Amino acid sequence: MSASQDQDAIAALQSGKDEGQENFPVASWLVRPDARAPVMAYYRFARAADDIADHPEATPEEKLRLLAAMRGGLEGDGPQEAMELGAVCRSRGIDLAHAHDLLEAFEQDCRVNRYQDWDSLIAxxxxxxxxxxxxxLDVHGEDRALWPMNDALCAALQIINHLQDCRKDYRSIDRVYIPWPMLVHAGLGVEALGAERSDPALLSIIRDLTRRTQGLLAQAEGFADAIVDTRLSCEVAVIHHLAQDLCKLLLQHDPLCESVHHTKGQAARLALGAVLGQAARRFFGNRLFGKSIGRV
Structure with a gap:
């Protein structure tokens, strides 16, 4: 098929979801204006590829073909979202591996719909x-020594999404990220995820995975403070704080029948508190230790 036909096919699979509907901020006003466009280029690429992989009616073969077209577009002619990101990466000297790795995950989604254990989920x-x-981080020129804390935070965000959407993922695309041996050990089948409310044993599994996710967030505790760019530091503090609160919701509520998402008002209040707290720590900490305030 031609590049234009691939573009049409990709457009037909798009969910219409945008950055305002995501769990966590995407290139919010906190991010430096010069960094916002490259971050949004990555988001549009990721959103298009994710919608391909998660489409409930497209066949695995069609999904893999279109994801391959996205991969080709990073290097040359292909879907617009991929070409735009490829151009951004080349102009800024950013490794295209960040995009290729993401496509590998979406390709895995087309082939794998069950997970064995926590380690396979982290992989x-x-x-x-x-x-x-x-x-x-690369867009902002941050030190790659921050990657371990970044990785812990990003894994936590992903698993929170999996737990929030476990019923929807099972019902719409037969995908189960909760390790299925945990279900078997509890005497449950994957069909338990399609029930109107969680079996007590399923709820116990979800809460166990939530506590492990809180452990990932603990590993990322100093991430925001270690970032040089002040505005990105505040954005990461917001994301970390939202994730902590979502874990609390997952420990208190049943994601099969209760809301474990923030309303816009709740998210805004939590975000404001995180920004003010991070800005205060940054300002007073720098003054106390005689350090220069990071890039703004």
Whole structure:
């Protein structure tokens, strides 16, 4: 098929979801204006590829073909979202591996719909989530020594999404990120995820995975403080704070029948508190230790 036909096919699979509907901020006003466009280029690329992989009616073969077209577009002629990101990466000297790794995760989604254990879930996150934060750090010129904390935070965000959407993912695309041996050990089948409410054993599994996710967030505790760019530091503080609160919701509510998402008002209040707290720590900490305030 031609590049224009691939573009039409990709457009037909798009969900219409945009950055305002995501769980966490995407290139919000906190991000430096010169960094916002490259971050949005990555988001548009990721959104298009994710919609391909998650489409409930497209065949695995069609999905893989279109994801291959996205991969080709990073290097040359192909879908617009891929060509735009490829151009951004080349102009800024950013490694295209961040995009190729993401495509590998979406290709995996077309072939794998069950996971064996926590380690296999983290291995998936290494392709589906960690490259996103690494790309943002590279756009801002941050030290790659921050990658371990970035990786922990990004994996946590991904698993929170999996737990929030476990019923929808099972019902719409027969995909289960909760390790299925955990279900078997509890005497459950994957069909338990399609129920109107969680079996007590399923709820226990979800809460166990949530507590492990809180452990990832603990590993990322100093991430925002270690970032040089002040505005990105505040954005990361917001994301970390939102993730912590979503874990609390997952520990208190049943994602099969109760809301475990923030309303816009709740997210805004939590974000404001995180920004003010991070800005205060940054300002007073720098004054206390005689350090220069990071890039703004």
């Amino acid at each position: 998936y996150c290494a392709k589906s989530a960690m490259p996103v934060g690494r790309y943002v």
